[in-house]
Amino acid sequence: MSNAGLFAATLNIPAEHPRLWFTSPAELSQARTWYASNPTNPANDDYLGMAFQSLMTQDPSGCQQAIQPALDIQIDTSQVSSDSARWYGETALLIYDWCYDQFSTAQRNEFTQNWNTWQQALNDKPWGGTLMESNNYYWGYLRNGLEWGITSFGDNAMAQGFIDHALDERFQYGMVEQWAPYFGKGGVPGEGTQYGRYMLGYGVVPLITAQSLGFDTYSATNFYRENMFYLIYSSLPKKTPAPSGTGCNATYWYLFPFNDDEQFFNCFPETAKSTSYGNLVSSYIRSWPQSTVAAYAQQWLNTIEPNISPWIAALTPTATPLNFDNLPLDYYAAGTGFTYLRNHWQNDSTVVNLQLGVSGNVGHNHLDAGSFQIWQNGQWLSRETTSYTEHILDWGGGPSTLDAANGVGHNVVLFQGRGQQFWSPIRADQVVLPTPPSLLHDEGADGLPEVTRVHHHPDFFFAAADLSPIYRARGNRDPCRYDWPYADSAVREFIYLRDLNVLVILDRLRASGDSLTYADGSACTFTQFDPANPALNSNQVSKTFLLHFLNQPQVNNNQVTGSVGNEKLIMTTLLPTNPSYNIFHEGGSIGQYRLELDDIGEAESYFLNVLQFGDNTMQALDIQLTNTPSSFEIAIDSNHTLSLQKGMNSSAGSVSINNVTTIFTECPQGIHVTDQGLQWSSPECIIFANGFEQ
Known part of the structure; x- marks a missing residue:
């Protein structure tokens, strides 16, 4: 990893130790005052806790017990990546820094030789390096390198x-x-x-240390301020029962899950209460103590009560909390396209998570572009089949199984049983970064989803995403191996009507007949098309709308009802007009009930589904669809109507609520985060030419 023209980092590193987290005598004195009222009692094998206790009490016995275990830590750099580096690195480095005066010269030399060798090897690894900026190894190596450089500065060339x-x-x-x-x-x-x-938690000690020493890390990018609002909006409003069958019989704090999560099914650690999040949010308060961001951060801490390392707590001031109901009801993260909607801020609210795009430069991704999840009043009405490497029943009921990271484990649209393709930036036209990197992989999709329209309004939320590029790998150098040639176009729209608590989903879909040229070999380069895959005309391709339930749903004509606890979801299918549903239990240790709504017979077609959310007394709405030559006119009830234009692209459209009609914006509405909080811009599309607003 290198970049010409990089500046050399200049830090004002003190001559004395400690230097990590506690960067001055004033900070150390503040921490010792805090410790006098909040003493710790580390376990017999908590050597970092012993080092902290020793630093706080100025009793060397804790350090004397911790030094040899720190020297005994071995970092394995022989593999593609190093778990030992990210698991144990900070423990060793903080002990070295906090117990520096207790190390003998020989012990310091041994430690220095080992860590110079290990850190150089870690810095040189491709996995966890360039193009993996949000990967856990990337941040483990960054943390270790910065902490080791700071604590060994002056002793180590x-x-x-x-x-x-x-x-x-x-x-x-x-x-x-x-x-x-x-x-x-x-x-x-x-x-x-x-x-x-881990990306967030690993950075707390080194980045705040660098900040104290003159490099303002948290203000170098708006990511950290925005992250506080992501945490607020993605955290469930109240404790929620653990997934069934886990042996966890209480309720726990969760965030909306996405990508690999092997701890989602564990009673401990609770996702939102993890030390990584607790330390991170505390560091936001320390960084911006008088800001509105800090006020919301304090409210999040007070609500979730996450675990916080004592050394972090020792230097974290207490901000005056600010209730979340001062915030807008919707949040949109443009980088991933992740969106969080709710009907109100009380803890019995309905919260909807839309995954309009994908995360990037990662190593633990799922194929979930276009998915959505729904939580209401302490229950999951629908969520992804959260997984790490577990398998579930494949599309159509098997008999084979498939890694749940694939589309079948999410609320997406499938073409012939598959959703999005794996994406990695392998060609210059795929890379969204200003400096295209070298080619690394061959299996990448044609590109990323594009969120084309976002409209936030007090009464509704509207969004449209063109998912088409990520459903195909036509441009791959070995397309007959990596491409799934059954999709041509996939555009998904969501309209959330807040007062009705209704989510309308329109899928504009066009299938492809490219499998015919793959099957006859005319489109293949290196690898022939798998003969087990069918060769189909575009009108023979099956399209499938997926919806997951914790409990088995009930079907009645064009309506599907799912209940969990006292909460209920009713889905009414308007298109196709004679829906064909199949319900499968996905099996295994993580499987849910998966509804598959299939459609076949036309190259171009639509799914149009209306989802209602309420308690078990809720009755299905009498929804009426009028199909005109150019539009779908939908009467949800007498006071709520939608007009959605036909075609494979999202354009125009409007919503009428209580006789007030609003035309949906044609662009993504902006959202801005500053120290003073969160604000949506106007939904009007502003056109710029030569840098000037037109």
């Missing part, structure tokens, strides 16, 4: 090089310039609710 690599190449160039303005816009940690939190 390689220290400045490690600081430069961490701050200049990985943070400033990789994070701030390359990733944050693109996939990171909106503050979503790319690898999801489990592995994404």
